[in-house]
Amino acid sequence: MIFIPTCSRDTTTDIVAKEFDENDILRFNIDKPEDFAWDFHRDGFRIADKALRREITEKSLTSLYLRKPMYFDAIDIPKYGSTENWVREETTELFMDFFRECQHRGLVALVCCKSGGYGKLRQLLAAQKYFHVAPWHFFHGELPGESKSGRWVVKSMTQTPIGKGKVFFTREADPATLDLSYPWFVQERIDGEEEVTVVYVDGATYAASAPRDSFNGEDSRKSLMGKPAPWPRCALSPDEERAIKGFMDETGYRFGRFDFIRKGGELWFLELNPNGQWAWLDENNEHDLVSMVANAIKREDAAHRAHLLRH
Amino acid sequence: MTPNDMATSISGIVQTGDGNITASTNFTYTFERMDDSNTWDR
Numbered sequence: 526m527i528f529i530p531t532c533s534r535d536t537t538t539d540i541v542a543k544e545f546d547e548n549d550i551l552r553f554n555i556d557k558p559e560d561f562a563w564d565f566h567r568d569g570f571r572i573a574d575k576a577l578r579r580e581i582t583e584k585s586l587t588s589l590y591l592r593k594p595m596y597f598d599a600i601d602i603p604k605y606g607s608t609e610n611w612v613r614e615e616t617t618e619l620f621m622d623f624f625r626e627c628q629h630r631g632l633v634a635l636v637c638c639k640s641g642g643y644g645k646l647r648q649l650l651a652a653q654k655y656f657h658v659a660p661w662h663f664f665h666g667e668l669p670g671e672s673k674s675g676r677w678v679v680k681s682m683t684q685t686p687i688g689k690g691k692v693f694f695t696r697e698a699d700p701a702t703l704d705l706s707y708p709w710f711v712q713e714r715i716d717g718e719e720e721v722t723v724v725y726v727d728g729a730t731y732a733a734s735a736p737r738d739s740f741n742g743e744d745s746r747k748s749l750m751g752k753p754a755p756w757p758r759c760a761l762s763p764d765e766e767r768a769i770k771g772f773m774d775e776t777g778y779r780f781g782r783f784d785f786i787r788k789g790g791e792l793w794f795l796e797l798n799p800n801g802q803w804a805w806l807d808e809n810n811e812h813d814l815v816s817m818v819a820n821a822i823k824r825e826d827a828a829h830r831a832h833l834l835r836h
Numbered sequence: 837m838t839p840n841d842m843a844t845s846i847s848g849i850v851q852t853g854d855g856n857i858t859a860s861t862n863f864t865y866t867f868e869r870m871d872d873s874n875t876w877d878r
Contacts (some may be wrong), residue, residue, distance in 0.1 A: 569867055691843035704838045 526585040527634065527826055528572070528627075530620050531592035532556045538592045538803035544810075544819030551581040555594040557615060565619065587833060588634040588826040589627040591800060594620055599686055629831065634825040635727065635780045635818070636800050643776050645682050645710065648797055651775055655768040656785070656794035661712040665705065672700035676714040679703070717788030721759065724803045724814060725769060727779045727821045731814045733806050734759040737786065758812050765792055772797070780821075 526549060531538045533554040542552060553561060553572060563572045569583030587710050590623035594617065602610045643651065662669045663682075677700050681693035700711050717737050724731040733756040761769070769783065775810050785792040807814035 604874065681839075687840055687843040689844050689845070691840065693839060693842060694844045696842065696844075698837065702837050707839055 526551055527588045527590055527822065528551065528581050528586055529590050529592055530555060530594040530624065532595055532597065534597045535593040536808075537802050539811075540804040540808055540815055541819055541822075544815060545823075548579075549581050551579060553594070553620070555620060556596050556598070558612070560618060565623065570623070586627075586632065587830045588822070589624060589630055590634045590822050591624060591636040593800075602786050632829055634822045634829070637777075637779065643778075643797070643799070645680075645796060646778075649794075652772060652794040654775070655772045656812075657788075658794050659713040659715050661710070662700075663708070663710050665708045668700060668703075668705060671712055677711045678714050680710045680712060682710055715786045715788055715793050717786035717793060719787045721783075721785040721792065722756065722806070723761065723769060723785065724806065725773055725778075725781050725783065726817050727824075728770065728771060729817060729821075730761060730766060730819060731806070731812070732759050732761050734787065735755060735835040754828050756806055768792070780818075 527545070529538060529542070529550055529552045531552060533556055538552060542550060551572065551574060553574075560576055561573060562575060564570065571580055571582045573580040584808070594615055597706045600607070600609055624633070627639060646663060649661055650657060660671055662672055664672075676697060679693050679698045680695045681777070684692065686692055697714060698711075700709070702773060703709050703711075719734045719737050721734045721735075722730060740780075773779070773781065776797070778799050780795070782803050783796045784795040786795065787793070803818070804815060810816060
């Protein structure tokens with residue numbers, strides 16, 4: 526049985542779960558603890574879905590497929606903490622440690638946590654070997670000389686809410702106008718023809734694109750606040766396929782969703798989301814993206830089952 | 837400018853929708869695409 530830690534609001538899990546026999550998976554929504562019971566102990570564990578009357582134990586677990594065990598509804602945390610926040614932190618720590626244990630045992634399917642990890646800084650450093658990368662700076666206290674000319678966009682490394690319902694989207698700004706007492710992440714603006722996103726699934730790719738002008742040169746996610754723009758499937762050249770595979774081999778990931786801008790026919794690297802959302806690209810599985818991911822999980826699960834039978 | 841000046845308010849997303857997408861679906865969809873945080877893989 527495949528254990529899927531996620532949350533009740535993750536529609537990518539909703540979509541990919543349809544590709545499995547319901548008896549072969551157990552979905553755990555971390556934000557709905559009232560629906561579950563669990564007990565981890567010295568001889569194993571049991572996690573039960575009380576509504577579905579199904580459970581997973583150390584005897585039935587064959588794989589863990591990590592989705593989004595997180596809380597979408599933010600809470601106010603007073604200076605000295607709160608019970609609700611304590612509950613969330615305790616639960617997250619337990620299941621995070623369980624994920625690490627499953628990875629140690631070789632039971633993690635597709636989405637893995639690499640030693641050290643690759644955040645935005647390490648990704649940009651590694652990407653220079655494989656793609657075009659526009660000049661970038663993470664800075665504080667002094668304005669980088671390079672940023673005093675040209676056009677730049679300001680980005681955020683995390684999705685941490687800023688307060689009062691605000692999040693940080695990528696947008697153009699003159700770095701000289703930024704308050705230097707804050708930490709900033711800026712990159713030279715790339716005026717390309719289209720935005721390209723590529724889902725990498727254990728050696729295979731699924732690429733889709735949208736015209737850059739549909740976003741007015743800013744964060745493509747802002748367009749989703751109204752009617753979502755279509756992202757039709759597009760082709761990659763053999764050289765681009767090789768570059769993507771090279772980057773993934775170097776970073777050690779087997780799954781991820783890249784964001785690029787295509788400029789003058791060439792790919793300019795923006796970022797890799799090692800556990801990003803992807804089902805929105807083909808939510809009805811018309812292009813077999815959902816099947817591609819589900820089949821990769823099933824292949825790895827079959828290998829885990831065979832390994833567990835031998836040992 | 838401060839980060840707060842640069843940020844975008846996302847309140848009111850629930851009120852969007854074009855008839856084909858219900859407000860609640862659109863809300864979920866928007867966050868589905870937005871949430872590219874690398875949970876547990878930082």
